[in-house]
Amino acid sequence: xxxxxxxxxxxxxxxxxxxxxxxxxxxxxxxxxxxxxxxxxxxxxxxxxxxxxxxxxxxxxxxxxxxxxxxxxxxxxxxxxxxxxxxxxxxxxxxxxxxxxxxxxxxxxxxxxxxxxxxxxxxxxxxxxxxxxxxxxxxxxxxxxxxxxxxxxxxxxxxxxxxxxxxxxxxxxxxxxxxxxxxxxxxxxxxxxxxxxxxxxxxxxxxxxxxxxxxxxxxxxxxxxxxxxxxxxxxxxxxxxxxxxxxxxxxxxxxxxxxxxxxxxxx
Amino acid sequence: xxxxxxxxxxxxxxxxxxxxxxxxxxxxxxxxxxxxxxxxxxxxxxxxxxxxxxxxxxxxxxxxxxxxxxxxxxxxxxxxxxxxxxxxxxxxxxxxxxxxxxxxxxxxxxxxxxxxxxxxxxxxxxxxxxxxxxxxxxxxxxxxxxxxxxxxxxxxxxxxxxxxxxxxxxxxxxxxxxxxxxxxxxxxxxxxxxxxxxxxxxxxxxxxxxxxxxxxxxxxxxxxxxxxxxxxxxxxxxxxxxxxxxxxxxxxxxxxxx
Numbered sequence: 001x002x003x004x005x006x007x008x009x010x011x012x013x014x015x016x017x018x019x020x021x022x023x024x025x026x027x028x029x030x031x032x033x034x035x036x037x038x039x040x041x042x043x044x045x046x047x048x049x050x051x052x053x054x055x056x057x058x059x060x061x062x063x064x065x066x067x068x069x070x071x072x073x074x075x076x077x078x079x080x081x082x083x084x085x086x087x088x089x090x091x092x093x094x095x096x097x098x099x100x101x102x103x104x105x106x107x108x109x110x111x112x113x114x115x116x117x118x119x120x121x122x123x124x125x126x127x128x129x130x131x132x133x134x135x136x137x138x139x140x141x142x143x144x145x146x147x148x149x150x151x152x153x154x155x156x157x158x159x160x161x162x163x164x165x166x167x168x169x170x171x172x173x174x175x176x177x178x179x180x181x182x183x184x185x186x187x188x189x190x191x192x193x194x195x196x197x198x199x200x201x202x203x204x205x206x207x208x209x210x211x212x213x214x215x216x217x218x219x220x221x222x223x224x225x226x227x228x229x230x231x232x233x234x235x236x237x238x239x240x241x242x243x244x245x246x247x248x249x250x251x252x253x254x255x256x257x258x259x260x261x262x263x264x265x266x267x
Numbered sequence: 268x269x270x271x272x273x274x275x276x277x278x279x280x281x282x283x284x285x286x287x288x289x290x291x292x293x294x295x296x297x298x299x300x301x302x303x304x305x306x307x308x309x310x311x312x313x314x315x316x317x318x319x320x321x322x323x324x325x326x327x328x329x330x331x332x333x334x335x336x337x338x339x340x341x342x343x344x345x346x347x348x349x350x351x352x353x354x355x356x357x358x359x360x361x362x363x364x365x366x367x368x369x370x371x372x373x374x375x376x377x378x379x380x381x382x383x384x385x386x387x388x389x390x391x392x393x394x395x396x397x398x399x400x401x402x403x404x405x406x407x408x409x410x411x412x413x414x415x416x417x418x419x420x421x422x423x424x425x426x427x428x429x430x431x432x433x434x435x436x437x438x439x440x441x442x443x444x445x446x447x448x449x450x451x452x453x454x455x456x457x458x459x460x461x462x463x464x465x466x467x468x469x470x471x472x473x474x475x476x477x478x479x480x481x482x483x484x485x486x487x488x489x490x491x492x493x494x495x496x497x498x499x500x501x502x503x504x505x506x507x508x509x510x511x512x513x514x515x516x517x518x519x520x521x522x523x524x525x
Contacts, residue, residue, distance in 0.1 A: 225332030225407035
């Protein structure tokens with residue numbers, strides 16, 4: 001066992017070294033003053049705010065669409081389920097740029113796009129486009145992880161809850177969802193990480209208008225293209241830092257819940 | 268010999284051609300970094316070059332600024348062919364350019380969606396209320412800052428800017444928006460308008476409004492395969508190369524300016 005652990009330790013060390021190495025390589029390109037100037041610039045602050053808002057919106061939409069889908073796929077079998085199940089994975093294997101072009105074609109100058117615009121829902125060239133692009137990538141991840149999380153919860157608990165008088169909706173929110181939250185939460189972490197780093201689809205649907213649809217990844221791209229490596233790297237570091245903090249918080253929430261789970265005994 | 272060992276043996280046998288020395292010992296591999304907008308003519312020319320000389324050219328296509336950052340950070344690559352001459356000058360400041368050859372002009376035009384062709388016939392028409400315009404980011408791309416220069420020279424800059432609904436990060440993105448009808452018009456490259464000629468109408472911009480961008484190829488100082496790279500540099504500025512570029516909508520540079 002000792003030998004095995006030693007080997008695993010070497011692998012872990014190499015992996016951590018690689019990640020930390022990349023981080024330090026990025027940080028050492030920047031002087032402290034450059035970083036400070038960039039972080040306090042209007043453009044970077046705007047990009048940070050927009051990235052947080054759009055990714056948050058995208059996760060909410062992804063949860064609303066993804067969780068019920070995942071639940072249904074876990075509990076029911078129906079004709080064509082395998083195809084539908086696979087279809088949901090398509091955005092995950094699509095190049096984001098292609099997803100963006102597809103969304104542009106679907107919501108652009110089409111029947112659907114024009115009618116949505118008429119009632120005031122305009123995805124194209126607006127920050128909502130960034131939300132749409134990110135939700136398109138995030139929802140399948142949540143559906144996928146939701147499905148396996150719900151599959152882990154035996155339907156017997158739901159039957160039991162219902163024989164004790166809970167209505168189906170109550171059962172879902174009081175029994176199934178809490179029991180599946182660990183898996184769902186790790187799905188949210190993954191989906192959120194993909195959403196906030198999303199670039200290609202956002203670029204096509206929302207455009208790269210500074211101070212309007214400029215999320216952090218777009219700011220990184222624009223500033224690398226215009227040779228302003230300082231701002232680009234600062235944005236990249238902020239993106240990494242924000243990501244790190246949120247991942248940490250979400251993991252913490254997951255752990256606390258696990259320890260305080262009332263039904264831990266019966267799981 | 269058991270069956271697994273046999274399969275393993277066959278597998279490695281099948282890989283061995285990969286490790287054989289190339290048959291033509293003199294064939295070299297060159298590494299070119301080229302602006303994404305130049306892909307069509309460059310791909311075609313590389314095929315011709317490979318046929319003529321046997322040397323292989325591996326190309327990285329990306330935004331010119333992106334490539335520049337990559338060259339400066341890594342010091343790698345033999346040749347650099349950006350979408351705007353400015354990037355070669357920036358690399359010269361870093362003392363990384365050995366020499367360069369000018370090839371063709373990358374000329375800006377107004378690209379108009381065919382359905383709006385009757386509405387927009389000139390630069391002035393871009394200021395009409397209700398026209399939807401896409402422009403390139405003024406700092407991140409050549410046709411972005413060129414568009415700003417052009418607008419500066421008009422009397423109606425503010426009116427035109429009011430009509431801008433989106434800024435893009437690459438010129439192909441702008442061309443796609445026009446072709447799809449998501450915007451009515453944009454300032455793009457002549458070559459981009461020609462690529463979409465079935466959906467985009469090209470309106471020339473009078474010469475006095477702009478200085479056309481120059482496409483050039485630079486030999487990098489640290490080029491590993493120097494003599495082959497020089498050969499490719501000169502091939503890319505030869506008559507056949509210029510003819511190919513012209514075919515894709517680029518305009519030739521007068522002898523005096525080259």
